[in-house]
Amino acid sequence: MELHQKTIHEVSADLKAKKLSSVELTKAVMDHLEKVEPKVQAFITITRDEAFKQAAEADKRLATGKDITALTGVPVGIKDLLCTKGVRTTCGSRMLENFVPPYNATVVEKLYSVGAVSVGKTNMDEYAMGSSTETSFYKKTKNPWNLNCVPGGSSGGSAACVSADQAFASLGSDTGGSIRQPAALCGIVGLKPTYGRVSRYGLIAFASSLDQIGPFGKDVEDCAIMMQVISGHDSKDSTSADIPVPDYLGEMRKSVKGLKVGIPKEFFPDGLNKEVSEAVKKAIEELKKQGAEIHEVSLPASPYALAVYYVLAPSEASSNLARYDGVRYGLRVPGENIMEMYSKTRAAGFGPEVKRRIMLGTYALSSGYYDAYYLKALKVRRLIKQDYDKAFEKVDVIATPTAPNPAFRFGEKTGDPLTMYLEDIFTVSINITGLPGLSVPCGMSKTELPIGLQLIGKAFDEATLLRTAYAYEQATEWHKQKPSLKEA
Amino acid sequence: MALSEKDVQYVAKLARLEVTDQEVAKYTQQLANILEYVEQLNKLDTANVEPLTHPLDVKNVFREDKVQPSLTQQEVLSNGPEVQSGHFRVPKIM
Amino acid sequence: MEYEPVIGLEVHCELKTATKLFCGCRTTFGNEANTQVCPLCLGLPGTLPVMNQKAVEYAVKIGLALNCTIAKYSKMDRKNYYYPDLPKAYQISQYDKPLNYGGHLDIVTKEGTKRIGVTRAHLEEDAGKLVHAGGKAGRLDSSDYSLADYNRGGIPLVEIVSEPDLRSADEAYAYLTALKNILLYIDVSDCNMEEGSLRCDANVSIRPKGTEKFGTRTEIKNMNSFKFAKQAIEYEIKRQAALLDKGERVVQESRLWDVTENKTKTMRSKEEAHDYRYFPEPDLVPIILSEEYVQNIRKSLPELPSAKRARFVSQYGLSDYDGGVLTSEQVLADWFETGAKHTKNAKGLANWIMGDMAAKMKEQEKELKDLKFDQKKLCELVDLIEAGTINSKQAKEVFAEMFDLGVSPAEVVKSRGMAQVSDPKAIETAVDKVLAENPSVVADYKGGKQGVIGFLVGKVMQASQGKANPKLVNEILKKKLDA
Numbered sequence A: 001m002e003l004h005q006k007t008i009h010e011v012s013a014d015l016k017a018k019k020l021s022s023v024e025l026t027k028a029v030m031d032h033l034e035k036v037e038p039k040v041q042a043f044i045t046i047t048r049d050e051a052f053k054q055a056a057e058a059d060k061r062l063a064t065g066k067d068i069t070a071l072t073g074v075p076v077g078i079k080d081l082l083c084t085k086g087v088r089t090t091c092g093s094r095m096l097e098n099f100v101p102p103y104n105a106t107v108v109e110k111l112y113s114v115g116a117v118s119v120g121k122t123n124m125d126e127y128a129m130g131s132s133t134e135t136s137f138y139k140k141t142k143n144p145w146n147l148n149c150v151p152g153g154s155s156g157g158s159a160a161c162v163s164a165d166q167a168f169a170s171l172g173s174d175t176g177g178s179i180r181q182p183a184a185l186c187g188i189v190g191l192k193p194t195y196g197r198v199s200r201y202g203l204i205a206f207a208s209s210l211d212q213i214g215p216f217g218k219d220v221e222d223c224a225i226m227m228q229v230i231s232g233h234d235s236k237d238s239t240s241a242d243i244p245v246p247d248y249l250g251e252m253r254k255s256v257k258g259l260k261v262g263i264p265k266e267f268f269p270d271g272l273n274k275e276v277s278e279a280v281k282k283a284i285e286e287l288k289k290q291g292a293e294i295h296e297v298s299l300p301a302s303p304y305a306l307a308v309y310y311v312l313a314p315s316e317a318s319s320n321l322a323r324y325d326g327v328r329y330g331l332r333v334p335g336e337n338i339m340e341m342y343s344k345t346r347a348a349g350f351g352p353e354v355k356r357r358i359m360l361g362t363y364a365l366s367s368g369y370y371d372a373y374y375l376k377a378l379k380v381r382r383l384i385k386q387d388y389d390k391a392f393e394k395v396d397v398i399a400t401p402t403a404p405n406p407a408f409r410f411g412e413k414t415g416d417p418l419t420m421y422l423e424d425i426f427t428v429s430i431n432i433t434g435l436p437g438l439s440v441p442c443g444m445s446k447t448e449l450p451i452g453l454q455l456i457g458k459a460f461d462e463a464t465l466l467r468t469a470y471a472y473e474q475a476t477e478w479h480k481q482k483p484s485l486k487e488a
Numbered sequence B: 001m002a003l004s005e006k007d008v009q010y011v012a013k014l015a016r017l018e019v020t021d022q023e024v025a026k027y028t029q030q031l032a033n034i035l036e037y038v039e040q041l042n043k044l045d046t047a048n049v050e051p052l053t054h055p056l057d058v059k060n061v062f063r064e065d066k067v068q069p070s071l072t073q074q075e076v077l078s079n080g081p082e083v084q085s086g087h088f089r090v091p092k093i094m
Numbered sequence C: 001m002e003y004e005p006v007i008g009l010e011v012h013c014e015l016k017t018a019t020k021l022f023c024g025c026r027t028t029f030g031n032e033a034n035t036q037v038c039p040l041c042l043g044l045p046g047t048l049p050v051m052n053q054k055a056v057e058y059a060v061k062i063g064l065a066l067n068c069t070i071a072k073y074s075k076m077d078r079k080n081y082y083y084p085d086l087p088k089a090y091q092i093s094q095y096d097k098p099l100n101y102g103g104h105l106d107i108v109t110k111e112g113t114k115r116i117g118v119t120r121a122h123l124e125e126d127a128g129k130l131v132h133a134g135g136k137a138g139r140l141d142s143s144d145y146s147l148a149d150y151n152r153g154g155i156p157l158v159e160i161v162s163e164p165d166l167r168s169a170d171e172a173y174a175y176l177t178a179l180k181n182i183l184l185y186i187d188v189s190d191c192n193m194e195e196g197s198l199r200c201d202a203n204v205s206i207r208p209k210g211t212e213k214f215g216t217r218t219e220i221k222n223m224n225s226f227k228f229a230k231q232a233i234e235y236e237i238k239r240q241a242a243l244l245d246k247g248e249r250v251v252q253e254s255r256l257w258d259v260t261e262n263k264t265k266t267m268r269s270k271e272e273a274h275d276y277r278y279f280p281e282p283d284l285v286p287i288i289l290s291e292e293y294v295q296n297i298r299k300s301l302p303e304l305p306s307a308k309r310a311r312f313v314s315q316y317g318l319s320d321y322d323g324g325v326l327t328s329e330q331v332l333a334d335w336f337e338t339g340a341k342h343t344k345n346a347k348g349l350a351n352w353i354m355g356d357m358a359a360k361m362k363e364q365e366k367e368l369k370d371l372k373f374d375q376k377k378l379c380e381l382v383d384l385i386e387a388g389t390i391n392s393k394q395a396k397e398v399f400a401e402m403f404d405l406g407v408s409p410a411e412v413v414k415s416r417g418m419a420q421v422s423d424p425k426a427i428e429t430a431v432d433k434v435l436a437e438n439p440s441v442v443a444d445y446k447g448g449k450q451g452v453i454g455f456l457v458g459k460v461m462q463a464s465q466g467k468a469n470p471k472l473v474n475e476i477l478k479k480k481l482d483a
């Protein structure tokens, strides 16, 4: 196996033992990254020079043998909505084409503080609005398993780069499924932590009460390694939870014997893709084989989650994206007066999907409609949460499909927004309730496209998700398969 | 609640988005579809349900009234599309 | 027709915290543009607000001082609108769950004390500052461009909204003065009007006297002087009355007070109606204050003006009016009370403070801290008069010298040999002399023109170079004339 194809837990021992330097490792990854990038197009900005500087620093640290973690000297990718000091951060939008933040996001600081190496900023749907990364102003990231298919979204670049071995791991963000769905479509592991587990400071907001940063890894263990670094309280984020972070790697290795796994019938509707449904059911069987108890649970309000999401997320977004007005940073299109400058700037800076959601959200919050849409959605949000609370009285973890289908082709769902929105049908309720969710590869379609199993946990119980996924992964081979990087 | 082109124009103005007639027509159609989908929420009785604003139950997060460094004026203005004598310049307001 | 004005006030008070409401930037006034700005102040993507503890404490103080209920559950909301002084294009404010609500403030009017309702006092962030430049620079409606400075953006404000209980510009003025006084007492704002730390909007309407229904109101925005507020309200009442008298309508709109032309002018109405799309701020969590927290703040409050006034009346035997004047500013009240420890004649002290001292301070534009003398010296003067050592005319001279030079009144009296003559024998001698020298006046008196006694008193005083005790002179003269 070539160096760039390994996992973090495979290379970190060599780094620690000084059998391998971070500069060597970074060179291997960077060379491969650049070689396959014309095919995958996972990055908006590649930070080659900075990466080698960071790698050299990491090597110094490794030489001292002090403050070493599994991530020290390891190349990772960062979604281009996480602010990086001195490195432009575009959020996939023309609006921020030349925006260079004067500060780092907390998660970026955390990665840097353990000596991780950033290879670049990954492509994404504009302002994280999309499920295919097709709304990016910059490029269309390809699914490494079939270059004619989408990688999922919005963190498509972060998922594709890990799948294509362009980075060992990456950070993404998940507002309605934007980590889990691309993880499923690209055949890797992705974790959306509990709301409040990871600081949002420096994450360019889409929908503040739903956004959460999380890791992509080639396997569960690498995800756990990333989680260990990025989790924890941050005084800069008022919604960050001040509760201890467990030892994820230790927890992960525990057995699932006696673990209660809930299967919600609402997540297996009649029309569900057969291959997806069978793969997920098989995965559940595997957990059962390992001693987990399987229980049916009901989440009756969860089918309404997508409707709730398409009120709450655009509403918050309409306000979060109001600051892009051409005054202090970002694009400015001149105008005769301020109103004209605003309207022209925003018309030119945002793409159609972003505009659509801004208008939808503005409408839902506007005078006379607030109660009917926004308030109503907040109430149904509570009903959905109550369902989960009840289910988690009975079970420890809930298993569902991650996405309703394997990866689809470019353009297949761009015609009708609602069709695209349905991609998030199984993932959004987790954002609405703030619960943690993880996607782990659990199968392959006949067309050789990956399928993901979604595991949903109790609030702040990422450890159980990692444990369940790890137990499953150890018994299967899905995570070991490598994508072809071919068109099909 | 039928959505009209006039609604879309109003909303676009509120959101400071210049839109062409063509776009208005397209957005009216698309937003109407999405809103129709959203209408399913009305099937649920929420008369006695409290709205849930935050997914998690956190309250009273305060910081001390302690001065932290600001950016330098140069840093503040570094991303500014148009700056003049230490300020951001904007076109006339009226 | 006779109209009754209906006025409600919204006062924005900048809190005197060291840092802004949601970040650690300084709140200093007058620094170079955009030097008190961090990524949050700039509305940079990814930044998040964190609430300043002190601002919450100060806001609760204001609520308690204005007799408000402190909310058991309060939250922040976003008020969405575009303006270049508002970096996020929303102001973090409070909408349906303000921190303080349902209070009142008592003001003194010609008709006596009047209670004005305080609807709410909520916490919010200030906007930045725009300088309108080019063209007719400085004027919003004729500038070519504007320049934005975000130093002030994010400074904590408490917006205090009154009920429409005020019925005249004078009452509005009294309300503003009383409110400012309280804010200074509880030490939450420096209330510096020139620096804009206290600003007010007035909602003004009129209705035919005796009717109940409110008329259409206009809002006069952003006045940073109580004098202007009073003038603007007066003007607006007249303007609206003239309209109604002509059979025209008042248009609901925002207006500005034009200082140079002394009139309110319509703010060229923004292109759209306001639709602020308030919704709960998802980046901040609710404020749920415990009873204990509120009680502790209540305990920390100083004696407020109304209570102090009542105490001054009972403790020092002052009139209600005098009590009001002396408690109108905390520094003045403190000055008086410190002084009252040094004399038994607190009322006399109060009279001097409100009379000659106030007049001279006004004339010389001096504040208490600029005075060259302290309370002890003024009390000395009061006691010298009380003891009859000097008369009131002399006292005025002594006071002037003390005021200008800071010298002790006793020393002035001594060095000038001013001590009042209260020896009846000496006065009798002087009286006899004057009577002998003015037989015709004496005859007039005896003939019934009793008023001439004043002339004789004057003569005696003149003869004694003003040192004679006038009360005694009067007595002795009367005795001799009536004998």
Ligand SMILES: [Mg+2]
Binding pocket: C093, C124, C159
């Ligand atoms: Mg306000």
Ligand SMILES: [Zn+2]
Binding pocket: B070, C020, C023, C024, C025, C036, C037, C038, C039, C040, C041, C154
């Ligand atoms: Zn700041």
